[in-house]
Amino acid sequence: MAKLGHSGHDYGQLEARWKDLAKRVGWKLTIFSEESGYSVLALENAAAVEKVVGGSYLSAGVHGDECAPVWGLLDWAEEKLSKLDDKPVVIFPCLNPYGLIENTRRDGNGIDLNRHFQDPNIPLIAAWQGFLEERCFDIAVNLHEDFDAGGIYLYELARSESPGHRLLAACEDLISRETAAVVDGSEFANGLLRRKASEEEMRRVVDQDLDGWPEAIYLYLERAKDSFTFETPSEMDLDKRIATHRRFLEAVIG
Secondary structure: OOOOOOOOOOHHHHHHHHHHHHHHHOOEEEEEEEEOOEEEEEEEOHHHHOOOOOOEEEEOOOOOOOOHHHHHHHHHHHHHHHHOOOOOEEEEOOOOHHHHHHOOOOOOOOOOHHHEOOOOOOHHHHHHHHHOOOOOEEEEEEEEEEOOOOOEEEEEEEOOOOOHHHHHHOOOOOOOEOOOOEEOOEEOEOOEEEEOOOHHHHHHHHHHHOOOEOHHHHHHHHOEEEEEEEEEEOOOOHHHHHHHHHHHHHHHOO
């Protein structure tokens, strides 16, 4: 297991490595927004540039105090991107650079972006929505961490047959599953919460229970057939958490 060699909050290094990677594999890199003075990147392969329907949406770093996902996504991408040419892939390496640098959940304006993905009054969200216009994905993957968790767990919003337990099983030799039956007020079964609710029910959930739209739910309702949110326990060893996010991506994408 490779050692990261820094705190996990070095956005300059993260940005430089993604730019080098995009150039090496020939993917299009776009600075689609400037958030608190920092460039927010999006990468896409040729099929995604042509807005071919299907493929994968991947993102990390919407909460800056959850640093393992951005490095796990990068580690995975540095090995795998050159092999992902047949289907569309869009990657947002770090949606909240300010938060990553400052080790905070919120952006430079004090906003938890993960409750505002429906809100075009926020410039970054408006740019993100515009970037995704006319795109539809088979799967969307959002990588997160949980300060209170004791193990890995997965939120699954799926219209197709559930792969959730298979995906968790692929990771649990690195970090075991969350054993709590209730996480953040929701009931889990062996680390998995699967919802196959109607669109009407999901809109009720975001409006009444969550007071806003998380990225994963917005994608499920507007842009993706299936949407997965994977969480690691943020108080465990950083390098192990990074390796676990990479393993999850290997399981869900290849």
